[in-house]
Amino acid sequence: MSVIFLDNAATTPLEPRVKDEMIRMMENFGNPSSTHLSGRSAKVEVEIVRKRIAKAIGALPSEIFFTSGGTEADNMALFCSVRDLGVKRIITTPIEHHAVGHPVEFMAERGEIDASYLSVNEHGDIDLGELENLLKEGPKTLVSLMFANNEIGNFNPVKEIGDLCKQYGALFHSDTVQAMGHLPINVVDTQYDFLTCSAHKIHGPKGVGFAYVRSGLKIKPLIQGGAQERSMRAGTENTIGICALGKAFELALDEMAEDQKKVEGLKQYIIKEVQSIVPGVKFFGRSGELDKSLYTVLSIAFPKSNNEMLTFALDIKGVNVSGGSACNSGSSQGSHVIRALGSWxxxxxxxxxxxxxxxxxACADGFLNAVREIYTAQAVG
Ligand SMILES: Cc1ncc(COP(=O)(O)O)c(C=O)c1O
Incomplete structure (x- = not known):
């Protein structure tokens, strides 16, 4: 049975052109820390990618640090700002990814920080007034608010958040894992201090990503060891992964407009059709509103009925979707993001x-047909 893969917020299929780049780099096996020709040749490749990424987001090459992915990059921003920059409070929301939520909880439980959670309304929106009131007083603060939510697609007003952080002397970390490569991101226009990226969300391989750290923020490495990444992230560089990330990033940027148009069209189509198939369907967060959510994510709220195992039933029909985020599968409590939207x-x-x-x-139709079949079978049964 061929699979219809509609779980691209969990991970994306590898781009053939990225795969070609990985195969090319497999030949270039040098260790970038070696000073001989083989090492220098690998180092050149890594530095080309660093420059390309930096230029694309308006950063300096020295502000880009390659990591093992989004989780490590988020951990780096959070743990290092507490350990090295005097942060005593982190302001965040209950609907961040666990790569942010769990480090914040961990440090709060150890008494290293105060964690302040902004409230979210039933649509998942934050209130900038509440953020400003918190920022007006209190200790040295890091605000950690994602650009686009991985489960409900909501955008946070990152420009305004960056301005408020600047005004009140707070640091601003944004988990941009779902937005990077899908929307333009620029560290000059928006006053980010830390950003994060993961290659496997943009058709690159798993296990590689980067952190942007604004220059002047004197943090020490989270992972200790050798002097790689200008002594900011120890461990021999994943040269194949880094070059793949560079290629995936380049393709995502070059082809952003046409990819967006295509994916947005599919989203619009599913929004319209699913409502006619299942009466009473809603959308979680802002995901049903094209201008207020990431075009890649649609979080459908199916009225609870006899079939409580909808994602499972879809899987049996060859349609891969998720119930929340991939990191929540296996959790009996369901999604922390959906729960935070209220009792409804x-x-x-x-x-x-x-x-x-x-x-x-055809993928959208495959999904819609599977939903139709499941609901028809239910009505008959
Ligand atoms: C918003 C968000 N942040 C962080 C991560 C973690 O990234 P990685 O899988 O590269 O560790 C993910 C992955 O699901 C994500 O969606």
Whole structure:
């Protein structure tokens, strides 16, 4: 059975052009720390990618640090700002990814920081007034608010958040793992101090990403060892992964407009059709509003009915979607993001459909037909 893959917020298929780049780099096996020709040749490749990424987001090459992915980059921003920059409070929300939520909880439980959680309304929106009131007083603060939510697609007003942080002397970390490569991001226009990226969300391989750290923020390495990454991240560089990330990033930027148009069209189509198939369907967060959410993510709220195992039923029909985020699968409590939207969510079951440029109208129709079949069988049964 061929699979319809609509879980691209969990991970994306590898781009053939990225795969070619990985195969090319497999030949260049040098250790970038070696000073001989083989080492220098690998180092040159890594530095080309660093420059390319830096230029694309308006940063300096020295502000880009390659990591093992989004989780490590988020951990680096959070743990290092507490350990090295005197941060005593982190302001965040209950709907961040666990790569942010769990480090914050960990440090709060150890008494290293105060964790302040901004409230979110039933749509997942934050209130900038609440953020400003918190920032007006209190200790040295890091604000950690993601650009686009991985489960409900909501955008945070990152420009305004960056301005408020600047005004009140707070640091600003944004988990941009779902937005990077899908939307323009620029560290000059928006006053970020830390950003994060993961290659496997943009058709690159798993296990590689980067952190942007604004120059002047004197943090020490989270991972200790050798002097790689200008002594900021020890461990021999994942040269194949880094070059793949560079290629995936380049393609994502070059082809952003056409990919967006295509994926947005599919999202619009599913929004319209699913409502006619299942009466009473809603959308979690802002995901049903094209201008207020990431075009790749649609979080459908199906009224709870006899079939409580919708994602499982879809899987049996060859359609891969998720109930929340991939990191929540296996959790009996369901999604922390959906729960945070309020008690009304208990009457609905979430199905997150997340799309990529490799999806077609046939994929959308495959999903919609499977939903139709499941609901028809239910009505008959
Ligand atoms: C918003 C967000 N942050 C962080 C991560 C973690 O990234 P990685 O899988 O590269 O560790 C993910 C992955 O699901 C994500 O969606």
């Amino acid at each position: 969510t208990a009457d609905y079951q979430p199905v997150r459909v997340s799309m990529s440029k490799f999806n077609t109208k």
